[in-house]
Amino acid sequence: MNGNGKKKKIGVFVCHCGVNIASVVDVERVAKALENYPGVEFSTNYVYMCSEPGQKMILEKIKEQKLDSVIVAACSPTLHEKTFQNVVELAGINPYQLEIANIREQDSWVHSDKEKATAKAVKIVKSMVEKVLQNESLEPIRVGVTRRALVIGGGISGLQAALDIADHGYEVLLVEKGPSIGGHMIQLSETFPTLDCSQCIMTPKMVEVSRHPKIRLLTYHEVESVSGFVGNFKVKIRKKPRYVNPDLCTLCGDCEKVCPQIVSDEFNMGLSFRKAIYMPFPQAVPGTYTLDIDNCLGLLPIRCGKCKDVCEPKAINYDEQEEIFEEEVGAIVVSTGYDLYTMDHLGEYGGERYEDVLNGLEFERILSASGPTGGVVRRPSDGKVPKNVVFIQCCGSRDTENHNPYCSKICCMYTAKHAMLYKHRVPDGHATVFYIDVRTGGKAFDEFYQRAVEEDHVLYIRGKVSKVFQEGDRIIVWGVDTLTGKKVEMEADMVVLAMSMVKTEGGEELLKKLKIATDANGWLAEAHPKLRPVESLNAGFFLAGCAHGPKDIPETVAQASAAAAKVGDLFAQKELLHEPTIVPVNEELCSGCGICVTVCPYGARELDPIKKVVKVNEILCEGCGACAAACPSGAAQQKNQTDNQIFSMVKAILKG
Amino acid sequence: MKLHYYPGCTLKEKTTNLDDSTRAAMEVLGYELVEPENWTCCGAEFPLTEEKIVGLAAPTRILRQVELEGGDKVVTTCAFCFNVLKRTNEALLKDPLKHKRINAYLRDDIKIDPLTKKKTTDFAEYHETVWVLHLMEFIKYQIGYDKVKSHIKRDLANLKVAPYYGCRLLRPAGEVGIDIPDDPHIFEEFLENIGCEVVDFPFKQECCGSYISVSLPDAASEASYQILRSARYCGADMLALSCPLCYYNLDRRQDRIKERFFDFTGMPILFFTQLLALALGVDEKVLGLDQHYYDPRPVLSKMHKTEVVS
């Protein structure tokens, strides 16, 4: 009996595969053994079932014998299941009425005793007959696609992904939490391995994004919540009040001049100051001022109100409110980037105590022509040009005991760059790098590092520094050179720590909202480390840039483009097809215990609080069957792999 | 209030003035320090290999005695004793098998009944109920700085004191530390709260030479020299510490340091409870300041002029 209560007419086709099967399994006997098995209408064997004539034979026999289901006993289903599904479909049979009995990889190729192998083949085929007897005809689940993407994070990865998707012709919403797009790359001075100026290559992209007709730029916005599923997400977005109307602001800067509130400047990594009303950096996009409410004296005119008074074009509006709005999108690219591990984790290097012990990004700002020192290397404490700079690699990385176990991948390169740029700026200075290994896996990377050593005479010392401390204005570094076996002590005017890259601060919160998987270190997890590196395990989410793990700019951009291409794949489909072998619920049997809800890895099951039964979102269900195994009442049965099917198959295998 | 206190051999036999200071100071704060009866040396060094596990028997006996006397905690001031007792406790707690093996050693002990003073061979196990605390921890977490402050009788504000942790209070990390090994604060907090001006210096957690001062005195004196030099360079009048071994290396051995390092000018060393006792108004005689190699009294006289009356 099949799922519809009708009697089935099954055809069994046993393949010889030349001698591959037939030399061990007596295929004729297998076909014979099945002839009179309940449900089997017709049984035969043939030399090459997947060949033209083989396929034709199946087609003809289906018509001739009026078959409604087919078993092909041949090679593994991974090889030819699709082929034979096409054949039966041509004959007008639903592809879910075809099953493959694997008698080659799992029988004739692994056994040599003909008797036993033949008996095993019979059992295998019978078990598939039992399965097909209860198979239902299924149609793939179809849903529409909203051809509009959300990109979260406006660093180089987000910009590249947004531009590529928009160039494919789809609309993009780009959400950036900060007042400007640009991310960390816009803070960099010059970039390895070519030493081109970061701002020079970044600014045109930022402008392009802001002008692209298909991109809606939402800076100073954050994602509140995401619901729905691939192709059909609903996203709530929160607009944070900027208190300045970008369309009216003329960038005159008058407000900034009168603002009495001086705070440390994030863009310059706290090495300089800005006002409470500010533009993060001159090339910021959108080009507008932002009033930073956390540092403003208060928006009431009695508290201050100076900026509003001087603003001629009336761009400042103290009454602006936070807004939350909802948008529909079909795909989401997560490109929220990274942060640096904070130096207070490393008490032995002074924590945050010493002004002249800097992290890599701080040193980028010092090197940058647009930075607080105008590109002249000066140390923060007294503005002197440092003559001895010590760089320490692997700070907080590769430390399974106290910090982060992974290699941050780019710090070897940026340290070489730092030492090199320092030498270019201060030719009579000395640059010393303490390292454990120098990792330069990238095109033209090792040549770059060797240039630092050979041309710029940067001294590389192999050994991890134990301690950095200051006495008076001398900074002392305790290291070791493991190559000569000497413990070394060095005096430095400035120390730069290659702090490890870590997941974005507060990133967990967003990821919880998105419900997407991360690895043990908080980086986004890819669906497959080699074959699906830019997709999340959760359908419809794509990964770009350092949110997925430490990366340099070339790799970030490549991944962003790949993510955009994947979004393009998704949007190119007329509708989304989803495997129908899911686990629905039989509401009559469901007791509402909710056990299945807790085992589902995809959140596909939800308890209906009123009806006290579970509801299943067929699109989210990936058909793993974990819930079916967990359900105590039999209400959760997997399509075409029900408990009864499994029981019948087991019985056929053991009794057959 | 009675509080179990393990002084350790050195404080008991050699540097008794440090022990006296501790008792006097704690008395002001309302605590009577009682020693577990018949205590022995803790062994000074925690055995670092599994084969030397017998070394855990002595410290376990001390803990068991505290337990038998109904104590739930024991405080120490010597960093070495603290290190051994605390690690023994943790090791037994972590490893039930080890705990069993040590209890088996203790099985052969002869017990002296505290009432009748009779010897019995009744065996008592140690049940892991005693909490090992350094006095500095006890002051911070159990007494509270506010209470200490309310008892202060002398103003130490003129004293620039550098806190010296050494190794045994902070390391091994994760096993013993009374604070984060490379970013500790508890000693500074203690000194601040008893009114000293705290001087930070980068050698506060460097080793003074420890027992190497016996086997290779020059190596140890160089280590000690660096500590004292740095504290002086950073502006300290004196060094405060919490270990009689460090005290020996840093005070008594200054003669040797002077012989080797001509720029060395000397530096007074005080035990942290001596400073506490001073702040709490304890009679100076109790502190045995005359027993120091480097006489701290001239520097201390700076503070004498500023008595607080309350």
Place this chain on the structure above:
Amino acid sequence: MRVKLKIGEEEKQFIERVSELSGQDVYKCYQCGRCSAGCPFAFEMDLLPNQIIRMVQMGLQDEVIHSKTLYLCASCFTCQSRCPKGIDLARLMEAIRLLIEPKGKDQFGPNDVPTKLANELPQQVLVAVYRKFSK
């Protein structure tokens, strides 16, 4: 000098014994050298702490057991608290000393301390040093 490298049964046993006694996995050490960089007594040592563990990894038993480094370690745990791999070299050195003690003589025993000094020294230092450096 040329050393002949050979990881045979004897060497393996040595590595195993050291690991077992010390409870330290010597294979975890990736030779960053941080232990040596911070060791307060490295300046007196003939082999740096990281070289000791390296030689254990290589099975260079003789080099290791003849090193005076074993008798310079003050068990200050500076290396342990900063080692990125959580290796406790004080334990490692103690284990090696234990392995060679039955064979060798006391590196440091009661006779090595003059009476005058012994009277002056704190008890704990004597207990500690005998415990560490004698049989």
Place this chain on the structure above:
Amino acid sequence: MFEPKIMCFLCKWCTYAGADLAGTSRMQYASNSVNLRVMCSSRIDPQHILYAFKEGADGVFIGGCHPGDCHYVEGNYKTLRRTILLSRMLEDFGIDKRRLRLEWISAAEGKKFMETMNAFSESIRELGALNLDQVSLTNEDTKHG
């Protein structure tokens, strides 16, 4: 000689593919087992296993992906927990718990599949036939009501 009957439940993504690899590599192993493919090892209900014992299996094998490699995030952890629980229960039914085996075998581990099959077959052979009379399994235990 006693020929045990072994029922294998293999997950589609890892162990079934591993079994295929053993085939394409022409490795030879005992022919007394038959495989049933499920999407994920977590689809296997303890009742399927008990049913197999009741229907005459002398041993039951479950193959899943290595921890961390599950196609469905962590279905294999669920399987592990369930199998441990069931192992304890088996003794109550009078079934030696060595008759149930769970292994992580990846798509690349054809050799491991072959070795596991041989070893498992051998160990069941040593245990002998599962004497149904001693087994107190009823239909209630093995099938939905």
